[in-house]
Amino acid sequence: MLDPQVLRNRLDEVAAALKRRGFDLDTETLERLETRRKSLQVETQELQRRRNASAKTIGEAKARGQDLNSLLAEVADQGDRLARTEADLAAVLEEIEAQSLLIPNIPHASVPPGTSEDDNVEIRRFGAPPDLSFEPKDHVDLGQALGMMDFETAARIAATRFVVLSGGLARMHRALTQFMMDLHTREHGYREVYVPYLVNAQALRGTGQLPKFAQDLFAVPEPGLYLIPTAEVPVTNLAHDRILSPEELPCRYVCHTPCFRSEAGSYGKDTRGLIRQHQFEKVELVQLVRPDGSYEALEELTRHAEVALQRLGLHYRVVALCTADLGFASAKTYDLEVWMPGQGRFREISSCSNFESFQARRIKARWRNPDTGRPELLHTLNGSGLAVGRTLVAVMESYQEADGRIRVPEVLRPYLGGMEVVDGR
RNA sequence: GGAGAGGUGGCUGAGCGGUCGAAAGCGGCGGUCUUGAAAACCGUUGUGGGGCGACCCACCGGGGGUUCGAAUCCCUCCCUCUCCGCCA
Secondary structure (H helix, E strand, O other): OOOHHHHHHOHHHHHHHHHOOOOOOOHHHHHHHHHHHHHHHHHHHHHHHHHHHHHHHHHHHHHOOOOOHHHHHHOOOHHHHHHHHHHHHHHHHHHHHHHHOOOOOOOOOOOOOOOOHHHOEEEEEEOOOOOOOOOOOOHHHHHHHHOOEEHHHHHHHOOOOOOEEOHHHHHHHHHHHHHHHHHHHHHOOOEEOOOOOEEOHHHHHHHOOOOOOHHHOOEEOOOOEEEOOOOHHHHHHHHOOOEEOHHHOOEEEEEEEEEEOOOOOOOOOOOOOOOOOOEEEEEEEEEEEOHHHHHHHHHHHHHHHHHHHHHOOOOEEEEEOOOOOOOOOOOEEEEEEEEEOOOOEEEEEEEEEEOOOHHHHHHOOEEEOOOOOOEEEOEEEEEEEEEHHHHHHHHHHHOEOOOOOEEOOHHHHHHHOOOOEOOOO
16 A cells, blocks of 8 residues: 555656556546545544533533533534534545555566566576476476376366375475475574464455455455465564564564465466466565665565575576566565476566565554654565475476486485485385 | 453553543653662653644544443454363
């Protein structure tokens, strides 16, 4: 959510900034609502003031044992009028709130301009495609040949876009998670957290998935909760309605969770393989930081995610998303794209974003600024470190042999009892 | 699932329907004293919002109601704690 003050006083600037990301702000409606809000609020508060004053007078008169009838007659019709303006004001405020929740974040000045994902800008590259002297297979062929990746069985148990992994592949999937968690807790200074996988609507509103993206979520109607689409939701909401002291910052969390996405609206897209599943595992990095350091934090967080790819020996590139490709809540995003030899292309494996105060305002996540002594909004960031399923795909396709065997990257071997080639156990 | 107790400011904890944004204590901040520190003493100390301003408004778990007036009464929802049952 954007700052209501700015939305009020510098509406045209906001509209121009949002235009960069292709969003048309309905300034006419907002101005009309704001005018109405102002007059209603002033009127309401004046009526409240009068009510308080006369209630006080009546109280004092009663204490002196005076006759109250004339006083009570005077205020007889005050209540109705106040109730009406209060109701009108509440309706207008609700309307403004509803509108505000649908306005995306303003792109940072450094975000490259663009009209589609084709305008994203490659920032840097690591490594090179693996030197395979044969025609590489994709992870589906590899996994099924090994008998360790089964989409048909998963479909019988659940539906399409689910998978059953088994044997060495299932173990390597787990090893990848362990490796990433150890990396970020031991070397990058993140605090591990374990959180609920079902969250309420308020939490999802806080991070920006609701109200606009309900169709992407799995709802559980009975307790009225949603399966998390990313650990970002519960972890960022840890700061809900909290005022942190400066010593607690920066606050860095790492969290491994399953993620659930309905993928509505992506029929026919990535239907093959592990790339786009209804359920997948992710290791998520979340930071809560002072506003003056959030862009350094974004660079740092991105590097932390990159280290995971580097240690695994995977070829990747870092891409700055252009204004058109930016997520709803993000002010700036770097995508990490890993090379997938079986597909002959780069695929997103991590997305690292600075949300500035956009989420913090919805969540009321603040810190006490010692310079002002006041509570002020934090900046929030997050990034995948990494998406585990897609990492497994990249490893399988990058470490394949001509005979279809898959070597185990060095860093994973300690987690797999020294296993050098994926086996069936 | 059954029975009971309770949700008040950073914390603990008072609060006959009226002068309560709310006692007191702790903590925090500033000061006096001191070579310095502690102790003691004095002062100060919630959040959000509106108005060009003088100022004003809202908030005592959430929502609704009664009333001229609600932290205080009523309804409802949520949450926490204790005991019993059940289950991991």
